[in-house]
């Protein structure tokens with residue numbers, strides 16, 4: 001058995017008060033909190049070996065380069081990529097998706113088709129719409145049902161030899177639904193389409209194996225899994241990364257530059273123009289080490305307990321409706337109180353020290369589907385407790401009384 005009290009003590013922010021009340025942090029799906037072990041790595045970097053990487057002959061530069069490349073290997077092993085150079089370090093999920101969408105502009109032709117799902121974050125919609133505008137490709141949408149699950153029969157029917165690319169999230173940030181990505185990938189490959197999985201919301205909860213999934217691209221952000229903001233990753237199969245053109249031009253990504261012809265560096269540097277977030281990359285590796293030491297099986301089992309308990313307790317409140325009721329979901333609960341605007345509830349909860357997200361959660365199509373302006377979203381991490389859920393329940397009850 002793991003000592004969850006001890007784990008909580010790793011997160012200094014959990015000791016602070018907000019509006020005079022102990023902080024209850026239930027906005028983990030927007031960003032996770034950072035353990036002391038990762039904060040120490042950040043402080044150590046700027047205190048002891050801050051230097052630019054890959055080009056210095058001096059010792060600090062060498063040390064920073066070694067630690068940055070070691071982090072790339074940590075990320076490679078975490079996701080079980082075949083090669084370290086298949087891991088591209090980016091500024092986050094959004095940039096990773098834009099990088100791939102940019103690359104596909106030279107691979108798609110008019111009337112080619114690409115498929116998205118109704119359950120996506122705007123980050124996994126808008127870059128592809130821009131790609132379709134540029135290329136004349138058509139965007140098709142896998143519909144969802146009332147439980148917040150994808151309609152897989154419709155997906156099968158959308159696929160054809162015109163389909164070139166499918167992009168779906170592993171887990172929905174707005175509802176918590178775990179999508180059947182194994183089936184999605186296999187069926188796409190049967191018609192020769194590539195697949196990008198947006199793992200921003202899954203990586204805090206599960207440990208994906210990109211080789212077992214046989215996925216072409218997998219993307220994630222460090223800040224949702226105990227790492228810092230401004231850093232993330234793109235896994236791409238070697239053959240796909242070789243097919244895509246560079247994303248940005250600049251330093252680091254070249255082999256030879258002259259005014260008549262420039263040749264590009266090999267992987268991964270071809271996609272890493274300019275000075276990267278060096279400290280962030282190193283801290284990303286530290287965050288993965290931290291989570292792996294706790295163990296993703298332990299994390300998943302504990303978060304399931306929190307999800308079941310939170311769901312049961314919230315449903316005791318009359319007039320409360322939960323959106324996203326798939327049996328395959330992670331510890332995200334999106335809900336509304338009948339006749340009350342989610343924003344008003346969120347504002348009152350904040351006064352009680354409880355941080356939840358309210359609004360459309362960057363997923364307006366889902367809100368349109370349910371014909372609601374937004375939801376209140378409580379998302380739990382492994383450092384949350386049932387006692388905190390009790391505080392949320394009391395808070396929601398109080399807010400309901402005050403607003404009705």
Ligand SMILES: *Cc1c(COP(=O)(O)O)cnc(C)c1O
Pocket residue numbers: 029030092093094095121123124169171172173198199200201221
């Ligand atoms: C958070 C999130 C994103 C965007 O991630 P950034 O870190 O803001 O780039 C994309 N997709 C999903 C599912 C997310 O949860």
